[in-house]
Amino acid sequence: MRHWLMKTEPGEFSLDDLKRRPGRTAGWDGVRNYEARNHMRDGMRLGDRILVYHSSVKVPAAVGTAIIVREAHPDASAWDPASPYHDPRSTPKRPVWLMVEIRFESEFARPVTLAEMRAMPGLKDMPLLRRGMRLSVQPVKPEEFAIIARLGGRAAE
DNA sequence: GCCAACGTTGGC
DNA sequence: GCCAACGTTGGC
Numbered sequence: 001m002r003h004w005l006m007k008t009e010p011g012e013f014s015l016d017d018l019k020r021r022p023g024r025t026a027g028w029d030g031v032r033n034y035e036a037r038n039h040m041r042d043g044m045r046l047g048d049r050i051l052v053y054h055s056s057v058k059v060p061a062a063v064g065t066a067i068i069v070r071e072a073h074p075d076a077s078a079w080d081p082a083s084p085y086h087d088p089r090s091t092p093k094r095p096v097w098l099m100v101e102i103r104f105e106s107e108f109a110r111p112v113t114l115a116e117m118r119a120m121p122g123l124k125d126m127p128l129l130r131r132g133m134r135l136s137v138q139p140v141k142p143e144e145f146a147i148i149a150r151l152g153g154r155a156a157e
Numbered sequence: 158g159c160c161a162a163c164g165t166t167g168g169c
Numbered sequence: 170g171c172c173a174a175c176g177t178t179g180g181c
Contacts, residue, residue: 007167033176056167114168132174134166 002043003145005051005062005128006102007136015052015064015107024104025069029077030085032097036137040100041072043139050102051140051148053128054111061111062148070101108152122147 006028008014018026031037050066074095077083090096117123127138140148 009167035176060168131168132166134175136166 002045002048003051003140003142004039004044004048005053005126005138005140006066007053007055009056010054011056014054015066015104018052018066018102018104019107021104025101027070027075027099027101029075029099031075031099031136032085032087033136036135037072037098039137039139041098044068044071044100046071049105049145051145059111060114062108062117062152063111064107064152065105065149065154066102067105068100069103072098072100075099106154108149108154110153112148112151116151117148120147120151 010016013026018024028040031040046068048068050068051062052064052066053062054060074092075085075090075097076092077085078087078090078095078097079092080086085097087096114128117126118129123129123144126140126144127133127135
């Protein structure tokens with residue numbers, strides 16, 4: 001089992017939104033970056049654990065966890081002209097963009113802020129902490145996942 | 158194929 | 170709101 005971090009702007013879609021969905025699941029559509037797509041396609045497998053991270057907010061933070069419940073499949077929003085994620089290069093015959101489906105697992109007792117992560121020696125190699133890192137789907141080491149889960153007030157398992 | 162210009166991301 | 174960093178685009 002691998003571990004990942006997925007960014008989302010809570011104004012668009014938050015961990016709370018995920019929790020309120022029927023079945024507490026959601027398709028993670030709208031990823032329009034090749035490296036992120038390739039992580040979903042080549043790396044993510046059923047049961048992998050996700051850190052859900054809220055970006056573009058006053059206090060950016062990891063707020064909880066989720067699990068992959070469906071592996072990469074075509075992202076239909078790409079060929080929907082009405083979607084903000086529309087990309088005419090992608091068609092049902094030749095999909096360019098992919099999505100996974102995730103299910104809510106836990107909400108941290110308290111958010112683990114970016115500043116807090118920067119202060120933890122055990123997290124210093126996380127891509128998230130690198131200057132200018134914008135990748136919205138990133139691999140996370142099991143140790144890093146455990147540290148963050150513990151900071152958030154949740155047993156690491 | 159190079160690379161400058163441009164648009165976007167996202168912390169601060 | 171600023172702006173650094175990055176990915177993408179398009180002229181050549």
